[in-house]
Amino acid sequence: EYSTLSLNRPIVASVGRGHLPAGAAMAADLAWFWCAAACVKLLLAPAYHSTDFEVHRHWLALTSSLPLSRWYADASSPWTLDYPPLFAYFERLLSILAALVDPSMVDIRNHGYDADSAVLFQRLSVVFADLSLLLGAGWAARQLPSGKRRLVYVLVLWSPALLIVDHVHFQYNGLLLGVLLLSIALLTERRDLAGGVAFAVLMCSKHLFAVAAPVYFVYLLRHYCRGGGFQRDLGRFLGMGAAVGVVFVLSFGPFLYHGQVVKVSLWRRMRWVKSEESTQLLLVVLKTMDFLCGIGGFALTGSPPLIFMEQVLRRLFPFGRGLCHAYWAPNFWVITLLLRKLGYNIEIPSASLTGGLVGSSSPFAVLPQISPAISLILVILAMCPCLIMAWKDPQPKYIARWVAYAYTCGFLFGWHVHEKASLHFVIPLAFTAVDSLDDARHYFLLATGTSSLLALVPLL
Amino acid sequence: MGSGRRRKPPPPEKMEEETPLPIWWRASTPAGAGALAAALVALLVRLLVSLGPYSGRGRPPMYGDYEAQRHWMEITLHTPPSEWYRNTSANDLAYWGLDYPPLTAYQSYAHGRLFLQPFAPDSVALLSSRGYETPGSKLLMRWTVLSSDLLVFFPAALYFVYVYCCRQKRGCEGDGTLEWQWLLAMILLNPCLILIDHGHFQYNCISLGFTVGAVAAILAGRELFGSFLFCLALNHKQMSAYFAPAFLGHLFGKCLKRRNPIFQVLRLGIVVLATFAIAWWPYLYSLRAVFEVLSRLAPFERGIYEDYVANFWCSTSIVIKWKKIFTIKSLKFFSSFATVSSLLPSMVQQIKSPSDRGFLYSLLNSSFSFYLFSYQVHEKSILLPLIPASLLALEEPTAFGWFTYYALFSMLPLLHRDGLILQYGALLALFALVYCLLDERHRKEPLMSGKIKLLILLPFLYSVLLHHVYLNLRPSGRYPFLFEALIMILCFSQFVILALYTNIKQWMLPDSPAGIPIEKKDL
Numbered sequence: 001e002y003s004t005l006s007l008n009r010p011i012v013a014s015v016g017r018g019h020l021p022a023g024a025a026m027a028a029d030l031a032w033f034w035c036a037a038a039c040v041k042l043l044l045a046p047a048y049h050s051t052d053f054e055v056h057r058h059w060l061a062l063t064s065s066l067p068l069s070r071w072y073a074d075a076s077s078p079w080t081l082d083y084p085p086l087f088a089y090f091e092r093l094l095s096i097l098a099a100l101v102d103p104s105m106v107d108i109r110n111h112g113y114d115a116d117s118a119v120l121f122q123r124l125s126v127v128f129a130d131l132s133l134l135l136g137a138g139w140a141a142r143q144l145p146s147g148k149r150r151l152v153y154v155l156v157l158w159s160p161a162l163l164i165v166d167h168v169h170f171q172y173n174g175l176l177l178g179v180l181l182l183s184i185a186l187l188t189e190r191r192d193l194a195g196g197v198a199f200a201v202l203m204c205s206k207h208l209f210a211v212a213a214p215v216y217f218v219y220l221l222r223h224y225c226r227g228g229g230f231q232r233d234l235g236r237f238l239g240m241g242a243a244v245g246v247v248f249v250l251s252f253g254p255f256l257y258h259g260q261v262v263k264v265s266l267w268r269r270m271r272w273v274k275s276e277e278s279t280q281l282l283l284v285v286l287k288t289m290d291f292l293c294g295i296g297g298f299a300l301t302g303s304p305p306l307i308f309m310e311q312v313l314r315r316l317f318p319f320g321r322g323l324c325h326a327y328w329a330p331n332f333w334v335i336t337l338l339l340r341k342l343g344y345n346i347e348i349p350s351a352s353l354t355g356g357l358v359g360s361s362s363p364f365a366v367l368p369q370i371s372p373a374i375s376l377i378l379v380i381l382a383m384c385p386c387l388i389m390a391w392k393d394p395q396p397k398y399i400a401r402w403v404a405y406a407y408t409c410g411f412l413f414g415w416h417v418h419e420k421a422s423l424h425f426v427i428p429l430a431f432t433a434v435d436s437l438d439d440a441r442h443y444f445l446l447a448t449g450t451s452s453l454l455a456l457v458p459l460l
Numbered sequence: 461m462g463s464g465r466r467r468k469p470p471p472p473e474k475m476e477e478e479t480p481l482p483i484w485w486r487a488s489t490p491a492g493a494g495a496l497a498a499a500l501v502a503l504l505v506r507l508l509v510s511l512g513p514y515s516g517r518g519r520p521p522m523y524g525d526y527e528a529q530r531h532w533m534e535i536t537l538h539t540p541p542s543e544w545y546r547n548t549s550a551n552d553l554a555y556w557g558l559d560y561p562p563l564t565a566y567q568s569y570a571h572g573r574l575f576l577q578p579f580a581p582d583s584v585a586l587l588s589s590r591g592y593e594t595p596g597s598k599l600l601m602r603w604t605v606l607s608s609d610l611l612v613f614f615p616a617a618l619y620f621v622y623v624y625c626c627r628q629k630r631g632c633e634g635d636g637t638l639e640w641q642w643l644l645a646m647i648l649l650n651p652c653l654i655l656i657d658h659g660h661f662q663y664n665c666i667s668l669g670f671t672v673g674a675v676a677a678i679l680a681g682r683e684l685f686g687s688f689l690f691c692l693a694l695n696h697k698q699m700s701a702y703f704a705p706a707f708l709g710h711l712f713g714k715c716l717k718r719r720n721p722i723f724q725v726l727r728l729g730i731v732v733l734a735t736f737a738i739a740w741w742p743y744l745y746s747l748r749a750v751f752e753v754l755s756r757l758a759p760f761e762r763g764i765y766e767d768y769v770a771n772f773w774c775s776t777s778i779v780i781k782w783k784k785i786f787t788i789k790s791l792k793f794f795s796s797f798a799t800v801s802s803l804l805p806s807m808v809q810q811i812k813s814p815s816d817r818g819f820l821y822s823l824l825n826s827s828f829s830f831y832l833f834s835y836q837v838h839e840k841s842i843l844l845p846l847i848p849a850s851l852l853a854l855e856e857p858t859a860f861g862w863f864t865y866y867a868l869f870s871m872l873p874l875l876h877r878d879g880l881i882l883q884y885g886a887l888l889a890l891f892a893l894v895y896c897l898l899d900e901r902h903r904k905e906p907l908m909s910g911k912i913k914l915l916i917l918l919p920f921l922y923s924v925l926l927h928h929v930y931l932n933l934r935p936s937g938r939y940p941f942l943f944e945a946l947i948m949i950l951c952f953s954q955f956v957i958l959a960l961y962t963n964i965k966q967w968m969l970p971d972s973p974a975g976i977p978i979e980k981k982d983l
Contacts (some may be wrong), residue, residue: 032896035893036890036893036894038889039507039886039887039889039890039893040504040890042884042885043505043883044508044511045882045886046511046882047508047511081663166927414651
C-alpha cells in the first residue's frame with residue numbers, strides 16, 4: 001500500500017466534491033488547476049519579456065492598421081509576420097480588443113511601445129489563450145482515472161517550460177498546444193476526421209507543427225481510410241482531403257484572392273519551395289490550388305496570382321536564417337558546430353552561425369554544407385521507424401507517443417530549430433508519462449533533466 | 461534537499477521493515493513530498509512577488525521602508541554600535557533612524573556585509589547612497605528577505621506543523637497528511653505576510669518565524685528553548701510583545717501546576733534575562749545607552765494612530781476626535797487601560813488552566829487586543845494576530861478564512877500606494893483556491909446556520925463593492941480619504957466580531973483534567 005507514486009490516491013481534496021456529478025467534478029478540478037496556474041502567470045506579468053513581446057505587439061498593430069494584402073508584404077519593421085494566416089486572424093481579433101484598451105498599442109509607428117497597459121493586456125491575452133490548453137488537456141484526459149488525470153493536469157497546465165516560454169519570454173504556445181492536444185485526443189477517441197481537421201487548423205496557425213504531418217498522414221491513411229471496401233475508403237480519403245483543403249483555403253484563400261491569376265505554373269515560380277521542410281500534404285494542396293486558380297481565374301490578367309502566396313511562403317519559411325538559431329537548440333547540428341569550433345573550418349563567415357545574428361548563412365569551408373534538403377531528409381529518415389509502425393498497426397492509443405516522437409525527430413534534425421520547440425514533444429508526452437513508471441522516468445529525463453527545461457535557461 | 465521527487469521509489473523489501481525511515485527518505489513519502497511541494501510553491505510565490513515594486517519606489521526625499529532598511533545597513537556597516545541609536549553627524553535620526561531593537565541592527569549588519577557590500581558597495585556607502593535604487597541592488601535586497609524567510613520562517617512553520625499534528629495524534633504519515641499539508645500551505649501562503657515582506661519590503665518573517673518556533677517548542681514541551689526563541693523575536697521587533705501576555709500566562713500557568721513553581725519560574729527568568737543580556741550587550745555599559753535605545757523603540761510623540769488603521773482609536777475618531785480632545789499622556793493611559801483590560805480575560809484563563817489549544821487561542825486574543833487598543837498601531841500590525849489565526853486554521857477554518865480576507869482588505873490602501881494591486885489580486889485568488897481544498901469532512905466545526913452565512917455574506921458583498929469603488933473612483937475634494945475610512949470601518953467591525961468570537965471560544969475550552977496533558981515526545 002505504501003508507494004511513493006500513489007497515483008490513485010486523491011492528490012487534492014476539495015470542498016463539497018461528494019455531491020457533485022462526475023462531469024461537473026472533473027470540470028471543477030480542471031478549472032482549479034487552470035485558475036491556480038493563472039494566479040502564478042499574473043504574478044509573472046512584471047517579469048522580463050523578450051523582443052517577442054514587441055513582435056506580437058507589432059503584429060497587433062500590423063493586422064489592425066494594414067489591409068490584408070499588405071500583411072505579408074510589409075517591411076516597415078524587422079519583425080515580419082512569420083506565422084500562417086490563422087494566427088494572423090487571431091492577432092486581428094486581439095487587436096480589436098487592444099484598440100479598446102489602449103489605442104497607441106496598435107499604432108504601427110510605435111516601435112518598442114511597452115507601457116504598463118500594453119504589457120498587462122498582452123500578458124492577460126496569453127493567460128486567456130491558455131484556455132485552449134485547458135480544453136485540450138481536459139478533453140484528452142477525460143478517460144483517465146482521477147489520480148492520473150490530475151497528474152496530467154499538473155504536467156500540462158503547470159508545465160514550467162510552458163510558463164517560462166509563454167509567460168516570461170512571451171509567446172502563444174499554450175493556444176496552439178491546446179489544439180494539438182485536442183487533435184491527439186480526437187484521434188485517440190477514433191474521431192479521425194475531426195482530428196485531421198484540428199491538425200489542419202494547427203498547421204495553418206503555426207507551420208512548425210507540420211513536422212508531425214507524415215505521422216498523421218500515414219496513420220489516417222491506414223486507420224481511417226481502410227477496412228470498408230475500396231469505394232468507402234476512397235470516399236473517406238477524398239473527404240479527408242477535402243476537409244483539410246477547406247481549412248487551407250479558408251486560411252490562405254484571402255491571400256490568393258488578392259492576387260490575380262496567371263497561367264504560369266507553380267513549379268517555375270516556386271523553385272525554392274522544393275528545398276523546404278514542408279510536408280507532402282501542403283505540396284499536394286498547393287499544386288491543386290494552383291491548378292484550380294490557373295483554370296478558374298483565366299479571365300483576369302496582370303501580375304502573378306501567387307505573388308502573395310509566394311510572399312506568404314517566403315515569410316513563413318525564412319531559410320536564410322541559417323542552420324542554427326542564436327541560442328542553440330540542443331539538437332544534432334550541435335555536433336557540426338562543435339566540429340567547427342574545434343577548428344575544422346578556415347574562414348569566419350560574416351553572419352556567423354554561432355552568433356546571434358539572423359542573416360544569410362555562409363558555407364563551411366571544410367565540413368559538408370548542410371542544406372534544408374538534407375535536414376528534411378534526415379528528419380524523414382528518423383521518423384521512419386515510427387511511420388513503419390503506424391503503417392503496420394495503427395492503434396489509437398499510441399498516437400500521442402508517435403506524434404511526440406515525430407516532433408522529437410523534427411527537433412533533433414530540423415532547420416533553424418528554436419529550443420522552444422522542445423515544448424512540442426514535452427507536452428504530448430505528458431499523456432504517456434502517466435502510463436507506467438518507466439514512462440514517467442523517461443519523461444522526467446526529457447522534460448527536466450536534460451533537454452527541455454535546462455535548455456530554456458540560456459533563453460532567460 | 462529538494463530531490464525528493466527525482467529519487468527512485470524505495471525497493472519493495474523496505475515496506476516490510478519495521479525500522480522507521482531515515483530522515484532523508486522522508487522527503488519521498490507522500491507526506492514529505494507534500495510538505496516539499498508546499499514549501500516550493502510558497503518560495504515561488506515569494507520570488508514572483510519580489511519582481512514587483514516596493515514601498516517608496518522613486519519617491520524622494522524620504523522614499524519608504526525599502527530605503528529605511530537600506531539606510532540601516534549603511535549605518536550599521538559604517539558606524540560603531542554605540543552610535544547606532546544616537547544622533548551623530550554620520551547618523552541623522554530624522555532620516556529613518558533605527559527604531560527596532562538591537563537584533564534588527566545586527567541583522568542589517570549581517571545582510572549588508574554578506575549581500576550588499578560585496579556586490580554593490582555603492583548602495584551602502586555612507587551618506588552618499590541615499591535613495592540608491594538600481595535593479596541590481598533591488599535584487600540583492602530582495603534576496604536578503606528571501607534568505608531570512610527561508611532560514612527562519614520556513615523551518616519554524618514546518619516544526620510547528622510537525623509538532624501540532626503529532627500532538628493531535630493524527631499521525632504525520634497516516635490519513636491526516638492531507639490536513640497538515642493544508643495547514644502548512646495556509647501558514648506559508650499567508651498573503652499578507654508575503655505582500656508586506658516581499659512586496660512592501662520588511663523583515664517580519666524573522667520575528668514572526670521566531671515566534672512560531674517558540675510556540676512550537678512550547679507545544680513540544682521544550683519551554684526553555686521556546687522562551688529563548690521568543691526573546692529573540694522580542695529583540696528583533698518590539699511588536700512581538702503583542703504575544704507576551706499569552707506566553708506569560710501560559711508558562712506561568714504551567715509552572716504553577718508543577719511541583720516546584722518558584723524554581724520553574726526562575727529557570728525561565730534566567731533564560732529570558734540571559735537572552736536579553738546577549739542581545740543588548742553593546743548597550744549595557746551605561747543606563748543612558750539603554751534609555752537611548754528604549755526611547756527610539758517607543759515614539760509616543762507620533763500620536764495614537766497614523767493613517768487609517770482598522771483599530772478602535774482610529775475608527776472611533778470619526779465620532780470622537782481623540783487627538784484634539786485629549787493630551788498624549790491621557791491617551792497613553794486610556795490605551796494601556798483598554799489593552800490590558802481586554803487581554804486580561806484570556807491571560808487569566810491560561811493561568812488557571814493552561815492547555816495547548818488555549819495557548820494558541822490566547823496568542824490570538826492578546827495580539828488582537830493589542831491591535832485594537834494599543835498606541836501607534838500600523839496597518840501592518842494585523843500580521844501579528846493573523847499568525848496565530850493561521851496556526852489555528854484547522855480548528856477554526858471559517859474564522860481563519862474570514863479573518864485573512866479582511867486583514868488583506870484592510871491593507872488595500874497601503875498596497876495601492878505601493879503599486880502592488882496585481883500581486884494583491886493574484887495572491888488573494890491563490891489563497892482562496894488553496895483554502896477551498898479543505899474538505900467538508902475534515903472540518904471539525906458544526907455546519908453554519910443560514911443566519912450566520914448571511915452575516916458573513918453581506919459584508920463580503922459590501923467589501924467587493926468597496927474594492928471597485930476604491931480602485932476606480934475619485935473621492936470628492938471635501939473628503940479625500942472617504943474610501944479609506946469606509947474600508948477601515950468595515951474591517952474594524954469584522955475584527956471586533958472575530959475578537960469577541962475567539963475570546964468566547966477560549967473561555968469555552970474545556971478545563972484541562974488534573975495536570976496538563978504533557979506527552980513529552982522526543983522530538
